[in-house]
Amino acid sequence: MSALSPHLLAEIKELPARYPQPRSAVMPALDLAQEELGYLNPEAMSEVAAALELDPGYVEGVATFYTLFHLAPTGKHHFYVCTNLSCTLRGADEIVEHLKKAIAVTGPDAVSAEGLFSYEEVECLGACEFAPMMRLDRRYYYDLTAEKIDDLIADRKGHLPARRGGRRAAPGGETQVPSVPVEAPHPSPPVRKSALRAPGERVAREGRDVPRKKKGA
Amino acid sequence: MPELRGSFGDAPNHLLTRWFGTPDLHRLGVYESKAGGYSALRKALLEMAPADITSEVKTSGLRGRGGAGFATGTKWSFINRDAPGPKYVVINADESEPGTSKDRYILENSPHLLVEGILIAAYAVGANQAWVYIRGEYDEPYRMLSEAIEEARAKGYLGPKPMGKDYPLDIRLYRGHGAYICGEETALLESLEGKRAQPRSRPPFPAVKGAWGRPTLLNNVETLATVPWIINNGGAAYAKFGTDKSPGTRLLSVSGNVRKPGVYEVELGQSFRHVIMELAGGVTEGRSLKVFWPGGSSAPVLPASMLDTKTDMEALAAARSMGGSGGVIVMDDSHCIVRAAHRLLKFYAHESCGKCTPCRVGGDWAVRTYDRILANEGSQTELDTLQRVSDGLQNGRCLCGLGDSAGWVIDSTLRHFREEYEDHALRHECNVGGPPAASGRHLPRDRDEAASA
Numbered sequence: 001m002s003a004l005s006p007h008l009l010a011e012i013k014e015l016p017a018r019y020p021q022p023r024s025a026v027m028p029a030l031d032l033a034q035e036e037l038g039y040l041n042p043e044a045m046s047e048v049a050a051a052l053e054l055d056p057g058y059v060e061g062v063a064t065f066y067t068l069f070h071l072a073p074t075g076k077h078h079f080y081v082c083t084n085l086s087c088t089l090r091g092a093d094e095i096v097e098h099l100k101k102a103i104a105v106t107g108p109d110a111v112s113a114e115g116l117f118s119y120e121e122v123e124c125l126g127a128c129e130f131a132p133m134m135r136l137d138r139r140y141y142y143d144l145t146a147e148k149i150d151d152l153i154a155d156r157k158g159h160l161p162a163r164r165g166g167r168r169a170a171p172g173g174e175t176q177v178p179s180v181p182v183e184a185p186h187p188s189p190p191v192r193k194s195a196l197r198a199p200g201e202r203v204a205r206e207g208r209d210v211p212r213k214k215k216g217a
Numbered sequence: 218m219p220e221l222r223g224s225f226g227d228a229p230n231h232l233l234t235r236w237f238g239t240p241d242l243h244r245l246g247v248y249e250s251k252a253g254g255y256s257a258l259r260k261a262l263l264e265m266a267p268a269d270i271t272s273e274v275k276t277s278g279l280r281g282r283g284g285a286g287f288a289t290g291t292k293w294s295f296i297n298r299d300a301p302g303p304k305y306v307v308i309n310a311d312e313s314e315p316g317t318s319k320d321r322y323i324l325e326n327s328p329h330l331l332v333e334g335i336l337i338a339a340y341a342v343g344a345n346q347a348w349v350y351i352r353g354e355y356d357e358p359y360r361m362l363s364e365a366i367e368e369a370r371a372k373g374y375l376g377p378k379p380m381g382k383d384y385p386l387d388i389r390l391y392r393g394h395g396a397y398i399c400g401e402e403t404a405l406l407e408s409l410e411g412k413r414a415q416p417r418s419r420p421p422f423p424a425v426k427g428a429w430g431r432p433t434l435l436n437n438v439e440t441l442a443t444v445p446w447i448i449n450n451g452g453a454a455y456a457k458f459g460t461d462k463s464p465g466t467r468l469l470s471v472s473g474n475v476r477k478p479g480v481y482e483v484e485l486g487q488s489f490r491h492v493i494m495e496l497a498g499g500v501t502e503g504r505s506l507k508v509f510w511p512g513g514s515s516a517p518v519l520p521a522s523m524l525d526t527k528t529d530m531e532a533l534a535a536a537r538s539m540g541g542s543g544g545v546i547v548m549d550d551s552h553c554i555v556r557a558a559h560r561l562l563k564f565y566a567h568e569s570c571g572k573c574t575p576c577r578v579g580g581d582w583a584v585r586t587y588d589r590i591l592a593n594e595g596s597q598t599e600l601d602t603l604q605r606v607s608d609g610l611q612n613g614r615c616l617c618g619l620g621d622s623a624g625w626v627i628d629s630t631l632r633h634f635r636e637e638y639e640d641h642a643l644r645h646e647c648n649v650g651g652p653p654a655a656s657g658r659h660l661p662r663d664r665d666e667a668a669s670a
Contacts, residue, residue, distance in 0.1 A: 020303070020346075020429040023411035027394055065413040065570075066394035068353045080354065084315045085514060085560055086472035086546055123397060123564055124315040124514075125354050128472035128544065129222040129479045138356040142220075 003043035008036050012051040025052055026062050030069055039070040067122070075103075075111045075118035077156045080135040081144075083121040086128040091144075095132050096121060098146045102153050116156065223322060223480030224468075224496075230458065230484040232446045232466050233439070237326045243361050245368040248329040255329070255374060257445035261337045262382040265448075267298060270341040274444065276452025278464035282319075283309055283400070283437030284513070284542045284618075286463075286530050290452075295424035296432050298343035304432045306339045306347040307409065307423075308441060310362075311399045313352055314513035315564060316544030319468035320438035322480040324351075324358035327442070328365035334441030336375060336386050337448060342434045345385050350405050352393045363390060397568035401617040402435045404570065415572040416617040439468055439543075459485035463529035467543055471497040474504065474549035485529040489519070492528065493547055504549035508633070512541025514561050515622030517629030518554075538629070553649040554634040555641045558626055559587035565623035576620030579610045583627060595642030603627050603638075 002009075012029045016022030029052055033044045040063050042056075049059040063069045070078075079099060083092045096119070100106070103117035111118045127133050130142030136152065224231055225238035236242055236252035248254035261270050275290025296304060308331070312320040323331060335347045351359050366388050369375050375386045396414050398404045403417035406428050427433020443465065447455045456464045463485040469492055472478045476498035483492055489511060493499070500506045506521040511528075517538040519526055526532055530540045548557060566580030583606045590599050610624030631638055640646050 019411075020305075020431075021410065024391070024409060024429075026411040027392070027408075031392070031394075061413055062411065066353075066396050068393075068395035083560075084564060085510075085548075085557060086316050088560060089473045089546075089548060089552060122354075122395075123568065124313055124317070126312045126318045126321045126352065128316050128318045128470055128546075130220075131472055131478065135354055135356075140357065 002047055003041060004033055004036060004047045008032055009047060009051045012048060016052060022052065023054070026054065026059060027066070030059070030063055034069060039073045041071075072109070073111060073115070076116050077118075077137055079103075079117070079119035080122045080125070081119060082123070082125045082127075082131070082133055084124040086124065087131040087133060090131040092132040095134070095144045095146070095149065099149050102146075102149055117153070221326070222478060223470075224482040225326075230466050231482050232455070232458070233323070233330070233442055233468065234326075234482045237322075242327050243325075243329070243365065245329055245365070245372060248327065252327075253449070254445075255333055257448035258333050258336050258374065259380055261340060261448050262380050262384070267341045267343065270337060270448065273452040274341075274447060277447045277455035278452070278459075278462075279440065279443055279447065279455065280463065280530070281437055282439035282443070282467055282543065284314065284515070286540055289436065289440055292424070292436070293338065293342050293434060295422070296342040296344075296434050300343075300432060302431060303346065303429075304342065304344040304434075305428045306335060306342065306344045306434045306436070307406065307428050308335055308347060308349040308438060309400065309402065309405055309435060310349050310351040310355070310358070310438050311393045311405060312355075312438070312542075313397045313400050314515060314542040314544055315561070316470060316472050316510060316546040317513050317542040318470040318472070319480050319543055321355060321358055322468065322470070323438055323442050324355070324362055328358075328362045329369070330442045330445060331362065331438055332365050332369050332375075332388065334444040335388055336369075336379065337444050338434060338436060338441055339386055340384060344434065345387065347386075347388045348409060348428065349388065349390050350393060350399065350409055351390060352399075353395055359390065359392065366390075396570075397564075398570045398617070398619060401619065404617065405435070406433070413570070415570045418616055460527075460529040460531070462531050463540070467528075467540075469528070469543045469545050471545045471547065473509075473547040474501045474552070475499065475547045476501065483528055486527050486532070488525050488527050489545070490524045492545060493524065497545075497547070500547065500549050504551055506547065507550040507552065508548050508554060508630075510544065510546040512539050513544035514546065514564070515539075515618070515625065516541040517625045518633060520633045551649065553647055554630050554637050555587070555590065555647075558630045559584070559591060561626045562587060562623060565619060565626070569619060569623075573615035573617075573620060575609050575614045576623065579606050579620060580623050582606050583610075583623065590638075590642045593641075593645040595645070597643065600631075600638060600642050604631060607631070 012032055015025035015029055019025055029048045033048050034040050037044050045060045045063055046056040049056040081096050099119055103112045105112050108120045125135055127140055132144045133140060133142045134144060221238050224234040239251050241247045271290055271293045274293060279289040280286040281289055310320055339347050374380060375388060377385045379386045391409055393399050399408045399414045401416050402423060404414040408414040409428055423433045423435050425432060459465045466482050466484050468480050469483050470480045471492060475493060481496040508518050508520050510516050510518055511533055519536060519538055523536055526536045533540050562583045566584050569576045569580050571577045586599050586602050589595055607624045607627035610620045640648050
C-alpha cells in the first residue's frame with residue numbers, strides 16, 4: 001500500500017531530467033507529494049526517495065530543513081501569519097490571538113474541527129509595506145484586521161462575508177489580482193492539482209506521529 | 218494591477234520605478250511600447266561585445282543590492298567567459314530579510330525588467346542558462362515572472378536565437394521552500410542543488426565553482442533590474458546619481474511605525490530623515506521616532522538622534538551600521554527595544570542552519586537570556602551574558618553572516634539603549650511609552666511564556 005499514487009510517482013521520475021543534475025529534483029518532487037497528500041509522512045518521503053534513486057534519510061533531511069514542507073497534516077486552509085518585527089509593530093500579535101480564537105485552535109500544531117483550518121506564525125514574508133499581512137491559499141492578504149480575518153474564515157466556510165457600508169467587503173481587503181491557480185509553467189512543476197483529489201480535499205488526519213520540525217537544534 | 222505603495226512615475230531619481238504604475242506594465246507589449254523595454258537587450262546583443270557590457274556596468278559603479286554591496290561589474294568580470302563547459306547566472310529572488318520587500322515590488326510591477334537584466338548579464342558573462350531562485354511564498358511574483366518569461370520566449374527574446382543573435386539564452390525558475398539562509402549565496406546554491414541549505418566555505422567562490430560545480434554569477438533581483446537602464450543610458454550617466462562610492466539609486470522598503478509605509482526609490486546619499494519623515498510621511502501620529510534599522514533587521518540599529526545619517530554605504534559604515542538589503546524598519550517611542558531585540562533574536566535562532574557552532578548555540582543562548590530578562594529574572598549576569606554571546610557571534614566566526622547579524626542586533630541595541638536594558642535586567646521594570654498596562658502598545662510578551670505563567 002503506497003502513500004503516493006502511481007501516476008504521481010511516474011511524474012516524479014521524470015523530474016530529474018529537467019535539471020543539470022538530478023538531485024535538484026528533490027524539492028519539486030516533495031512539492032508534488034505534499035500537494036497530493038497534504039503533508040509529508042515517512043512513507044511518502046521514502047517513496048519520493050525511491051523514485052529519485054536517493055537515500056530515504058537524505059530526502060527526509062531535505063524535507064525537515066525547509067519550513068514550507070509540512071510533516072504533519074494541516075488544515076485545508078492554512079494561515080501563514082507573519083509575526084516578524086515590521087508586522088508585530090503594526091499589531092500582528094493581536095491578529096494571531098484573534099485568529100486562534102476564530103478558528104478555535106489552541107496553537108500552531110492544532111487543526112480545527114473538520115480539518116478546515118490551521119495556522120502558523122512565520123518569519124518575514126516580504127510584503128512589509130502592507131503589514132500586518134499573511135499568506136493563505138497561495139495568496140497574500142494585507143492590512144489585516146480582526147474583521148478581515150472573520151470575513152476570510154466565513155468565506156472559506158462557504159458563508160458570504162458580512163455586508164458592510166452598503167457593499168460586500170472583499171475577503172481580505174485590497175490584495176492584488178484575483179486568486180489564480182498557480183499553474184506549473186516550465187520547467188519546475190511544483191504546484192498542481194492532484195488528479196486523485198477533489199479540489200481542496202485532504203486526506204484524513206492521521207499519522208501524526210511525525211514530530212514537528214525544529215530547526216537549528 | 219498590484220496596489221502600489223511606494224515610488225512610481227516620473228521623477229529625476231526614478232531610474233527603476235519610472236514606469237511602475239503603468240497599466241499592464243507586466244505584459245511584454247506594454248513594457249516595450251510604453252517603457253521602451255528590451256531596447257537594452259537589443260543593444261547589448263546586437264551592438265555590444267560582452268566585454269563592453271561588463272565594462273559599462275563597471276563604469277556605472279553599481280553595487281550589489283542584495284546586502285553586501287559588492288561591485289557588480291567586478292563580480293561579472295570574475296567569470297571566465299572563455300572557459301569551456303556550461304556557466305550559469307543565478308538570480309537571488311529569495312528575498313527574506315526582515316523588513317525588505319523591494320524585490321517583490323519589482324517582480325509584481327515589472328517582471329520584464331528583471332528578465333531583460335538577466336538576459337543581458339547572461340550574455341555578458343558567457344552563460345546560456347539562468348536560474349531564478351524565488352522564495353516559495355512568492356506565489357504571485359512567481360506566476361508573473363513565469364508569464365513574462367513565456368511571453369519573452371514566444372517573442373523570440375530568449376531561446377535558441379534571441380533577437381536573431383546566434384547565442385542561446387534560457388531562464389528557468391526554482392522555488393525555495395522557506396529558509397532565510399537561502400538568501401546567502403552559497404546556501405542558495407546548495408538548495409538549488411537539492412540539498413539542505415547550509416553555506417559553503419569559500420574559496421572556491423561561486424565565480425569559479427558555483428551551481429552544479431560550474432562557474433556561476435549570482436546577483437540580486439534589484440541589481441539585475443538596474444542593468445537595462447545602465448545599458449540604455451551608459452554607465453557614466455548612472456554614476457552621476459548618488460555618491461562617488463555608492464552611485465545610483467536604490468529601493469528602500471520602509472515599514473513599521475510610519476504613516477506611509479512603502480518601497481521608495483532613493484538617490485544614494487539622501488538622508489534617512491528624508492526617507493522616513495518625507496517619503497514615508499513621518500512617524501505614527503502622536504508618537505516620535507525611537508530607533509530605525511537602516512538596512513534590514515541585520516543592520517545595526519540607529520537611534521533617532523542619527524536620523525540625519527545618509528543612505529550611502531560609506532555613511533552607514535561610519536555610523537557603525539550598513540546599507541544591507543535596504544529594509545528600513547521604523548519603531549516609535551511606544552515600543553520597547555528589549556522586546557524588539559528578543560523578537561529578532563528568535564528569528565535568527567530559528568533560521569540558523571546549524572552548521573557553525575557560534576550561530577547554532579549563540580542564537581538560542583541569547584533568546585534564553587532575553588527570556589529571563591523579560592520575565593524579570595535578570596541581573597548584571599544576564600547583561601554580561603548578552604554582551605559575551607554577541608561578541609562570540611561576530612567577527613567572521615561563522616561561514617556566513619547570519620551569526621554576525623544576530624550579534625549586531627544585540628550589540629547595537631545594547632550600545633544605544635543601555636539604560637532600557639538595565640531597567641529590565643536590574644530594576645525589573647519597563648519605562649517605555651508610559652505604564653505598560655496603560656499604553657497597550659508594547660510588543661507583547663512571548664505568548665508561550667504568557668500561557669505558561
